[in-house]
Amino acid sequence: MNQSGESLRDRKKRRTRAALERATLRLSAERGFDHVTVEEIAAEADVSVRTFFNYFASKDDALIGADPETGPRMAERVLAADGVTPFEAFRAAVLAEIDDELNNARDLWLLRKDVLMQRPDLLVRAFASSAEAEQLIGAAVAQRSGLPADHLYPRLLVAAGTVAFRCAVTRWALDDEVALGDLISEALDLLGAGLAHAPHHHEGGPS
């Protein structure tokens, strides 16, 4: 291993993963997600098809850049935030995550936007693969709440938070000129305050 924390191997893996993600998004933005084969993606990223599947469990996963580290990292974030409610901890974790994402991979998110503009429903399908991540984050929320791990609240919070994220991304992809972070924040606030009452509608107002 090198003196730095990241070995050659790690660096190569990160580059390959990024290349596959970028290839998936670039080609999909160009001709539509299901007019692109994994074979083409792999070719564009200059690796074998088999290698594609070493990095992503499915084509859908490559679309959202599903990363096995996301779940554990989010769980850690939830546990780390101190002196706030579990909900606030979760909210902060989500916002921190997307902030990092936009800082480190803004180009990928712009491509993603192009793809989702064409087919917003892809997001619904793609998020279905996050089951085990939800599990982990839910356990963290449960721990912070002093609730049993199988209680309804943590599961519902994480699941609803995930769809809030999804809704926000969808809106972001369609409407122009809004910051993604703001949309996510708004959606989470709505969940926090309760959906019992619809917000009033202002012509040309916020959102």
Added chain:
Amino acid sequence: MNQSGESLRDRKKRRTRAALERATLRLSAERGFDHVTVEEIAAEADVSVRTFFNYFASKDDALIGADPETGPRMAERVLAADGVTPFEAFRAAVLAEIDDELNNARDLWLLRKDVLMQRPDLLVRAFASSAEAEQLIGAAVAQRSGLPADHLYPRLLVAAGTVAFRCAVTRWALDDEVALGDLISEALDLLGAGLAHAPHHHEGGPS
């Protein structure tokens, strides 16, 4: 066409659909969802594989019995409920739907329970196909709210409601001795009241 509202054709279609659903669930409960092929399901239901795909767009869809009429029917229910908030209308529509379901196809739900006991994560995947139904119901909620169809609130309500349903079904499949309707009701209440504050935990209390 017969004197009754339902022709021979309609009756046969309903029977075939039910047979396919039942075959999917029976075989999956027995040996696990992904150790069953569509070929086997079709054989059990006594139709061709191609016919299976005339009824269900995917194997996942057969698992939850995805019905093209569900979306429109739910939308209608939302619009029909009168003199209540959009949230209440949605809530009532969901509860009415599951009530009908349990009355008309309780046996299928018991089989479903067996399958989900083994693999709760299947539900997450299966619900991903409901994108267009969500669209329809969301439009109905928007109309009742006096909000534009692309506003965040209706989309979020329906999406969150869907995962609330999903969470409730998962809990129902794992815990014994609880009515599914009660669990769904509880989950929707939580959404309505807001997730900002975790409910208190009573030992042995109402989970």
Added chain:
DNA sequence: TGCAAACTTGCAGTGACTGCAAAAATATCC
């Protein structure tokens, strides 16, 4: 330099899913 571990690749195979056109079943009209 040499060994061990991690990563990549090709290959062969399974199975979901699709379009198409012919065959079978059902509805409609006289």
Added chain:
DNA sequence: GGATATTTTTGCAGTCACTGCAAGTTTGCA
């Protein structure tokens, strides 16, 4: 009751996502 139009079922051929395995290649470490 029979001819005809409409639906539904089916088989077939083909594409493509995804998997396990075993061999080849690269990187880490002593």
